[in-house]
Amino acid sequence: MSKLTLTQAINAGLRKSMEEDPKVILMGEDIGTLGGVFRVTDGLMKDFGSHRVIDTPLAESAIIGTAVGLAYRGFRPVCEIQFDGFIYPAFDQIVSQVAKLHMRTHGQVRMPLTIRVPFGGGIGSPEHHSESPEGYFVHTSGLRVISVSNPQDAYTMLRQAIKCDDPVLFFEPKRRYHTKGEVDLDADLSRAPAMGASRVVSAGTDVTLVTYGPLVPTALDAARAAADEGISIEVIDLRSLSPLDYGPIEESVRRTGRLVVTHEASQTLGLGAEIVAGITERCFNYLEAAPVRVTGFDIPYPPSKLEKHHLPDLDRMLDGVDRVLGRPNSASGL
Amino acid sequence: MSKLTLTQAINAGLRKSMEEDPKVILMGEDIGTLGGVFRVTDGLMKDFGSHRVIDTPLAESAIIGTAVGLAYRGFRPVCEIQFDGFIYPAFDQIVSQVAKLHMRTHGQVRMPLTIRVPFGGGIGSPEHHSESPEGYFVHTSGLRVISVSNPQDAYTMLRQAIKCDDPVLFFEPKRRYHTKGEVDLDADLSRAPAMGASRVVSAGTDVTLVTYGPLVPTALDAARAAADEGISIEVIDLRSLSPLDYGPIEESVRRTGRLVVTHEASQTLGLGAEIVAGITERCFNYLEAAPVRVTGFDIPYPPSKLEKHHLPDLDRMLDGVDRVLGRPNSASGL
Amino acid sequence: MLDEQADPGALNQTGIHQLISPDGHAVVDEELSPFVEDVDDAAILGLYSDMVAIRRIDSEATALQRQGQLALWPPMLGQEASQVGSLRALAVEDFIFPTYRENGVAYLRGASLAGIMSTWRGSANTGWDPHAINLATPQIIIGAQTLHATGYAMGLVLEGKDDVSIAYLGDGATSQGDVHESMVFAASFQAPVIFFCQNNHWAISEPVGLQAHAPIAGRAPGYGIPGMRVDGNDVLAVLAATRWAVARARSGGGPSFIEAVTYRMGAHTTADDPTRYRGVTELEEWGAKDPIARVKALLQSRGLLDADGEAAVTARANAVAAELREGTITMGDPAPMSVFENVYTEEHAILDRQREHYGRYLAGFTPADGTKLEGSLS
Amino acid sequence: MLDEQADPGALNQTGIHQLISPDGHAVVDEELSPFVEDVDDAAILGLYSDMVAIRRIDSEATALQRQGQLALWPPMLGQEASQVGSLRALAVEDFIFPTYRENGVAYLRGASLAGIMSTWRGSANTGWDPHAINLATPQIIIGAQTLHATGYAMGLVLEGKDDVSIAYLGDGATSQGDVHESMVFAASFQAPVIFFCQNNHWAISEPVGLQAHAPIAGRAPGYGIPGMRVDGNDVLAVLAATRWAVARARSGGGPSFIEAVTYRMGAHTTADDPTRYRGVTELEEWGAKDPIARVKALLQSRGLLDADGEAAVTARANAVAAELREGTITMGDPAPMSVFENVYTEEHAILDRQREHYGRYLAGFTPADGTKLEGSLS
Ligand SMILES: Cc1ncc(C[n+]2csc(CCOP(=O)(O)OP(=O)(O)O)c2C)c(N)n1
Numbered sequence A, B: 001m002s003k004l005t006l007t008q009a010i011n012a013g014l015r016k017s018m019e020e021d022p023k024v025i026l027m028g029e030d031i032g033t034l035g036g037v038f039r040v041t042d043g044l045m046k047d048f049g050s051h052r053v054i055d056t057p058l059a060e061s062a063i064i065g066t067a068v069g070l071a072y073r074g075f076r077p078v079c080e081i082q083f084d085g086f087i088y089p090a091f092d093q094i095v096s097q098v099a100k101l102h103m104r105t106h107g108q109v110r111m112p113l114t115i116r117v118p119f120g121g122g123i124g125s126p127e128h129h130s131e132s133p134e135g136y137f138v139h140t141s142g143l144r145v146i147s148v149s150n151p152q153d154a155y156t157m158l159r160q161a162i163k164c165d166d167p168v169l170f171f172e173p174k175r176r177y178h179t180k181g182e183v184d185l186d187a188d189l190s191r192a193p194a195m196g197a198s199r200v201v202s203a204g205t206d207v208t209l210v211t212y213g214p215l216v217p218t219a220l221d222a223a224r225a226a227a228d229e230g231i232s233i234e235v236i237d238l239r240s241l242s243p244l245d246y247g248p249i250e251e252s253v254r255r256t257g258r259l260v261v262t263h264e265a266s267q268t269l270g271l272g273a274e275i276v277a278g279i280t281e282r283c284f285n286y287l288e289a290a291p292v293r294v295t296g297f298d299i300p301y302p303p304s305k306l307e308k309h310h311l312p313d314l315d316r317m318l319d320g321v322d323r324v325l326g327r328p329n330s331a332s333g334l
Numbered sequence C, D: 001m002l003d004e005q006a007d008p009g010a011l012n013q014t015g016i017h018q019l020i021s022p023d024g025h026a027v028v029d030e031e032l033s034p035f036v037e038d039v040d041d042a043a044i045l046g047l048y049s050d051m052v053a054i055r056r057i058d059s060e061a062t063a064l065q066r067q068g069q070l071a072l073w074p075p076m077l078g079q080e081a082s083q084v085g086s087l088r089a090l091a092v093e094d095f096i097f098p099t100y101r102e103n104g105v106a107y108l109r110g111a112s113l114a115g116i117m118s119t120w121r122g123s124a125n126t127g128w129d130p131h132a133i134n135l136a137t138p139q140i141i142i143g144a145q146t147l148h149a150t151g152y153a154m155g156l157v158l159e160g161k162d163d164v165s166i167a168y169l170g171d172g173a174t175s176q177g178d179v180h181e182s183m184v185f186a187a188s189f190q191a192p193v194i195f196f197c198q199n200n201h202w203a204i205s206e207p208v209g210l211q212a213h214a215p216i217a218g219r220a221p222g223y224g225i226p227g228m229r230v231d232g233n234d235v236l237a238v239l240a241a242t243r244w245a246v247a248r249a250r251s252g253g254g255p256s257f258i259e260a261v262t263y264r265m266g267a268h269t270t271a272d273d274p275t276r277y278r279g280v281t282e283l284e285e286w287g288a289k290d291p292i293a294r295v296k297a298l299l300q301s302r303g304l305l306d307a308d309g310e311a312a313v314t315a316r317a318n319a320v321a322a323e324l325r326e327g328t329i330t331m332g333d334p335a336p337m338s339v340f341e342n343v344y345t346e347e348h349a350i351l352d353r354q355r356e357h358y359g360r361y362l363a364g365f366t367p368a369d370g371t372k373l374e375g376s377l378s
């Protein structure tokens, strides 16, 4: 076991994948000489050469579009999109090509791309640097979407994503890049939890709190705070956003009868909508109250001095918990 | 009143808007000399000149991006995206510019663009010509999104969209282009239903069936068929997809206790997710059964010979109704 | 100040390479002639036969569309020399990224005629295995394939192979950002990719002059990529130009750009009505430059096309047409449950559930009107 | 075959227009000199003063960022001549579409210093009314603004105005599809737009040679747009080149493209560490071409910069710095409820409900740790 930050864990996952398979190559802006603006790819160009760690010209559609061509040729490109807000120029290639090519070719051409996206807010950045675009990709059939919340998952799930023959959007919670955790670098991948599996990260009995990526630590804090007040929250880390793994959520909601979903992305058609709908369909008779969503508002991401008023924090999560419990101290009183 | 097809009604709405306001200009591929591949802009270049009906080079990002510049200059551009599947190259300009500029400039720059998109399936077209991308835009804060289902709404709502100072995505159900209906061309816009208002198009008491755009006629057929079996369906045409107008749906569900949402778009994070979540939040105590979604599957749009197996039809809607009523003849038995 | 260039609409501009004149005479071109020195009479006859065959595909498919057997068809009438000349310059290892219009290329590369038609019938998204014949599926998103070809060629560099890739694109496509980004990446990585642009003068109803105020091939040098304009109705010139580009690419010379100046004699697709936007004069003018007629004239002037030869060519075209028709009209419909296939390579909890539900629905369900559902569950 | 062009990395290439040599001597340029005939000594002194002032903005803002008063700052050190020369060629009616780096341009166009800083502090998305000073907000999405400038200029054509628009862009930006599409549209509609590209040799850590294998301005002719390469560290040459482009545009000559060859002496932003990717030699080489030093040398050689003159220039720079600092550190925080403002121009049922809930939440809520919420509800 090694103690690694999230960035180091991702770096290690890339390194391991490149060692294991010469067809794995990295592409992106500033990922080579600089090692990435977040240093995620630090040292990899030096060790693997500029033919496997490719600094590309500044054009996102081309990064993804040429990765498609490389995949045609049998490569497994891992593309970095520098920040969440810069993925949109590549949207067409992702939605109309990457997501559809396997079906279009009757399964004869595979698109084992991994698209790494540092995402989410909380780091005081300017416009376009704090977005949560995952919903767009979850709505896109043909893609897999995952989001990691800790170094061990980052290491393992990145390796799984790269090994997966389907295209995977890999969302990295940039405000957790410096979070440290134990990582087993030699763990047997075949015995790791499946890439598509969600996970209960804190057991509880009163309320099920579902989240992913950057808000997992916040949700755990909320669970601890609630415990002080005698409320027992079960926290579930989705890990896989597409496909959603309803198993643990269903099991939990059948016990708690109460569901809160929280994410940074805007509410309307954010992941919360799907989970509330999906759980209502699956667990209707077990629900004791309407599920609650605690999310970013339906606004463009605000200037950084205001981001704390957009992003769900511990207090807003607890407010959501109060609401789902019908407790009168819910301040927003939906 | 005139009897017009949907295309003719849109054409009339464009004409009227251009007559009323010299700042209204049309832009798009093949919209001028040809009159559009669906003939929606037929005759407008002849009547208004090539400076107001602009055949653009073949580049969607540029169509929207230059429309942004034209809006800066005080124009009200109405852009045509030739088919749903060709909107993605413009996604960045729509999401990062069109949707955000009003907020970015503290309300000092307005973006009164209307983006017309023929959408949906059912016309036997090749790949990329039958998509339902509305969900991407509903999830995007700063945009308004509407979808029309009949000639009168098309005429009125297009005029409202063009007059609106916010950017509006205007989704036209292309398989209904030839549907005829009475249109009051001289109706007073100030007395028309608000652009953001949904509408009960068929009253009923047992089940609330919510839809929009191309499936409204199908839903009405389903209501008629169900009536023969003694089931009374209330059909609601959303008209506005963003913002959603929950009023009539809430009112209806409080009476029926049963909700079915149907659309062509894929299920995961399709509009149905938001409506099921929103109504569950708002009407939890009135729901007698879990709401049901009858939607396209989570697949890339299939070859046209298979589209009838992807698109919800009358039978699948009735199956959904059976499900929400808990009737044993529900074939899919969710 | 760098100079502006001339109007791209001008048809008989200097700088367009040609090896056969419209009336069928051989022309010498210093740059291109060396690339076709080995093309003997038999080879020219072969090119002629290819062109006749794909024109026959075009007319047969157009007829089948009118008869309701195909949902749509994009004619290639007038562009046979561009398709045949470019394809015949490639080796089978070279990978092709075509648009919807390169159905002649697909046939010559080895796709089955029924396979090609399956897409236009609406039965399948692909009619061949791209890896089996090194041919991608027809791209409908304008310009997108040029990035794929560039990436593929980048892969060839990484592997140290001397194969090449080729991207077909239209004149309209040159306005798309993706095409520009392809040129940037191709130049940056010196990728062995050929951008083969068929300037057929129209993008649906829009004339090439709307897309470009200067000759399209003139954009290439700005990227450090050599550009070549060639008479796209001259099969030998197209063959030579493509060979030039292939030779450059194979020997590490990197990307190149070919503009084949040709003309779309037919409608954009069978759904299009070109009389709404273009006059007959233009059509007549280009009719006089027919790509097949000029090779035929060349062959005849050299006494190479006797009755037997012509009969063989016709026989091949007839056989192709018959096979195409037969393959199309006997094509079965895809199985309903196949909509769920190949979305993912592995299990997918959400989609698998939808598949299961729909399977149950189809199995247990008789539509209200009593008809039976077509196709079998698979 | 059209020719390839030379390496864009080459610094002292022929074809780069210059009016002041790096050591401060006036140079005659046949094409450009006529455009600055009226620029007298006072005007040159003014340009010098402008450059000193914006360099001071740069150093002051960099310091404020280190002190935690700004979240981020993108230095313009070394690019003062490009910013001043281009801006000073424009009339106030001409509309400017800048990137994040044109903060000198913004100041000279009349944005308040506090306004400019509000964005870099993270307090506001804009620090001025774009319509009031004909200046768009700084664009962060690389290349996007070039389409806006093109569209704006198309609007000018529609209105028959003789104003122009200008899009600033970097060398890295030239790889983006949007920039290409801008050139296509600008050429097609003969829009009076100036593409002003500051080739500062770097796009974060990527050298210009990665983006381009031929001089960037050499791309313009391919579109039928004239291109001009100018010494971007020579304020007179930049002024002249921009005047040339403006004159063309105003008189119906359509778009033009200027490549100002300059150098980013500082980091990409205060978050960047350029020692990771570039050596000191390059920096020293460019230090010798400093844009301010050369005008100063020119002025001094002509005896135009006495102690009083220099004092006035310094005084202005000091005043600017003081105003900037004061405006920044006294800036109030935006009101929490302002996150809901200006998303739409009219009511919006869903967002209005969220606003109402959050207002209630804020009003009724004291965080667990007992702190008070900053700012007032608005
Ligand atoms: C991104 C995109 N936008 C629009 C279309 C609709 N469309 C199909 S073909 C076509 C014209 C293409 O012209 P060109 O590139 O010259 O090729 P040609 O059809 O002449 O072979 C258009 C606009 C499309 N398929 N993709």
Ligand SMILES: Cc1ncc(C[n+]2csc(CCOP(=O)(O)OP(=O)(O)O)c2C)c(N)n1
Residues within 6 Å of the ligand: A029, A058, A060, A082, A086, A089, D101, D140, D141, D142, D169, D170, D171, D172, D173, D174, D200, D202, D203, D204, D264, D268
């Ligand atoms: C679409 C997009 N992709 C990536 C980025 C991240 N980014 C910000 S500045 C920059 C480099 C820009 O280089 P250049 O155009 O030369 O301008 P300069 O910073 O040198 O002024 C990059 C890659 C971005 N802002 N937008």
Ligand SMILES: [Mg+2]
Residues within 6 Å of the ligand: C170, C171, C172, C198, C199, C200, C201, C202, C203, C204
């Ligand atoms: Mg064409």
Ligand SMILES: [Mg+2]
Residues within 6 Å of the ligand: D170, D171, D172, D198, D199, D200, D201, D202, D203, D204
């Ligand atoms: Mg730069």
